[in-house]
Amino acid sequence: MRQKRYQHIWLLIFSLMIGLTGCGNSNTEKTTGSGEKEQQEITVATTSESGGLDPAGMIANTYLAYSLSALDELLVYDENGEIEYRGATSYETNEDGTVWTFHLREDAKWSDGSPVTAEDYRNTIERSLDPASGNGYANDLFFIENAEAIYNGDAEMDTLGVETPDDNTLIFHLSTPCVYFLDLLRLPVYTPSCHTYATAVGDGWDTNPETSVSNGPFCLKEYVSGQYFVLERNPYYWNQDAINLDEITYKFFDSQQAMQAAYETGEIDVAPGLLSTVMTEYEGQDDLLLTDAIATRYIYMNLSVEPLQDVRVRKALNLGLDRETLCKMIGEDTIPTYHLVASAMMNKATGESFTEEAEQPFEENIKEAQELLKEAGYPNGEGFPELTYNYPALEMDADTAQALQQQWKENLGITIRLNAQELQVNYSERRAGDFELCRMNWTADFSDPYTYLSMLLSNSTYNCSGIQDEYYDGLITQSDTETDVAARSELLHQAEQYAVGEQYYIIPLYNMKNVNLVNPEIEGIRQNPATGALEYRQAGWGKQ
Structure with missing residues (x-):
């Protein structure tokens, strides 16, 4: 069993349960002997490869792991039920809730340095409404005027109730009111995909680091099918001060036992979703985290x-x-x-x-x-x-x-x-x-x-x-x-x-x-309030 090195796991659990960011803006950087900042990296286990990284494509476990760190939604709800603006800075809706206008963040950029525009959000929506995309979330767009008819081949795309009057304004026209429309914005089909590269589902742009740009804290550095993918810090991310890690590596595993073994040998730092037997094996240990x-x-x-x-x-x-x-x-x-x-x-x-x-x-x-x-x-x-x-x-x-x-x-x-x-x-x-x-x-x-x-x-x-x-x-x-x-x-x-x-x-x-093993030296892991998944956006290594 891995030797315990630090004894502050209860602080980690506390921050997870109440959704605090742990390290936040505190000094959690490792430094070399010369005082230079040392690269901060963590390695996370994930289940065997399934689906791709395209929000308009076939969504499965691989995309869900990737998107938590690589993509910014328009907005989300935090653990206190308050709005956390990401891709947008504000919104307004009409009296009957059928028109929603979002004002996009003007300093939002893709990881290649190009601006994130309203057209990028529309790009995902339009591609998702092609049944050939295989996107299981397409029906969550059907509240938008003519979206369902377009999906069924009964209307043309130019009748879609999505308006982009300028680069920083995105307007949704709904066919009927939807009282939980803001909740839907978490879904892949409402996240942007860069219209410069994301032109088709299944052509490989999403796993190619040269074309798989992201608008979130991290972007794709390397993708080796069936083995792993690596995310690196997005140098153009608008909220750089909140990010501590430089790289996150996700390794694919075919079994939970293999995940546990990799954690115990130090191959990975976080092993989520393990077998229940781990609860007994690690009872009282700093590594064990139940969510x-x-x-x-x-x-x-x-x-x-x-x-x-x-x-x-x-x-x-x-x-x-x-x-x-x-x-x-x-x-x-x-x-x-x-x-x-x-x-x-x-x-x-x-x-x-x-x-x-x-x-x-x-x-x-x-x-x-x-x-x-x-x-x-x-x-x-x-x-x-x-x-x-x-x-x-x-x-x-x-x-x-x-x-x-x-x-x-x-x-x-x-x-x-x-x-x-x-x-x-x-x-x-x-x-x-x-x-x-x-x-x-x-x-x-x-x-x-x-x-x-x-x-x-x-x-x-x-x-x-x-x-x-x-x-x-x-x-x-x-x-x-x-x-x-x-x-x-x-x-x-x-x-x-x-x-x-x-x-x-x-x-x-x-x-x-969820039975998880987490290296106790890592701070700032959050539990996503909507899904319960562990989130690493603001994670970092604690002081040594």
């Missing part, structure tokens, strides 16, 4: 596959599990859930957990599940087709798959075939609807239940199951324009109860805690 993951692990059922069109079958698959036992088998970092929305998602109006404000959508009942299968024509599981469950070949998912297979066999008499896949393959086949049962994990993109519930909309690009439900769509659409916060929360609760507890469109499994 809440605003994420839900669940299963998509393909509604075009027999017999998953039958709500009785979907309900039986849900009621026929014992999630408490499942979580005990998987690890102490999992918590059973019966919701789509993560338990760590807070209701901004009340400050309480959104899921705890409503009744549990359903309760497990193996006997009832057996009766439902019998009613559907499969007594004791007889005649039930052998469905295949696709899941990424990662430790936690493998353990989960085996436990599910065992429980459904013992409780319902049905056989599920397990199919472990590379992460990228699992992601691509799910997006294409090429599955019967498929593991899904969703981490919140912003601090609103819509980030979960929108995925089941009929027109959602993340609706991989083929759900087409006008009643559900109506509830969500009504919530979009509801300005009374209590009434809006009630609509969202109704939508989740209906989708998860009446139609059983998904099989929720568990929420999680």
Whole structure:
């Protein structure tokens, strides 16, 4: 086990939990014997390569790791719910919330020194609205006038409700009011991509350091597919005084065990999202950091596959599990859930957990599940087709798959075939609807239940199951324009109860805690308030 060198981890945890920046503007620089500043670098583990770095392309884990340090959104909400301006300096909206005008930061520059303009924001939006881009967040642009029609090929791009009257003004014209429009600005499709280089999805510009420019604190220095990518300080970043690190290296790992081993040998400085066994191994050690993951692990059922069109079958698959036992088998970092929305998602109006404000959508009942299968024509599981469950070949998912297979066999008499896949393959086949049962994990993109519930909309690009439900769509659409916060929360609760507890469109499994190992000498790591992910923008090495 790595030898402890510093004893201030509680300061680190404190700063993480309340969102402080730790080192801030304090002197955290290492110096050489001659008094010159020493290069500050950290190395972070991340899961195996998936997706690219283009905000208009296929978004997966690699982009999410990259974007936290390399891209500035127009604005975000901080841990106190206050607006933190980044790419913009101010905004205004009209009385009914259908026109939003953003004034861009005039000193914002790309990492090649060229100015960031309103056209760069429009560039990402336009490219995302091409279905060939494969961007799962395209439907989050559909609030903009004619965006959905453009995506569906029913309107031309020049009818899009995005106006750029000058380089520093960006205006959105919405077809209907959206009470959480500012929250959406965290999403990739609302971040800029330099129109000089980012002309197409999938042509390689995003992983080429010469063309992959960024507007955030760091920019791409090197990208070696399947191995690592390196970010270096953006010399033109407008907020240089808040940045301490010179380089961040992200290394790809195929397993959590490999991440842990790399941390223990000093190959990496931060290993996030490790196995629950690390909690016991590192109990009482300075390196161990536990954080809440605003994420839900669940299963998509393909509604075009027999017999998953039958709500009785979907309900039986849900009621026929014992999630408490499942979580005990998987690890102490999992918590059973019966919701789509993560338990760590807070209701901004009340400050309480959104899921705890409503009744549990359903309760497990193996006997009832057996009766439902019998009613559907499969007594004791007889005649039930052998469905295949696709899941990424990662430790936690493998353990989960085996436990599910065992429980459904013992409780319902049905056989599920397990199919472990590379992460990228699992992601691509799910997006294409090429599955019967498929593991899904969703981490919140912003601090609103819509980030979960929108995925089941009929027109959602993340609706991989083929759900087409006008009643559900109506509830969500009504919530979009509801300005009374209590009434809006009630609509969202109704939508989740209906989708998860009446139609059983998904099989929720568990929420999680993130088990992380962090070098105690590093200060200023923040926990992103919207997603729960660790953020390294203002990290740095402490004094020696």
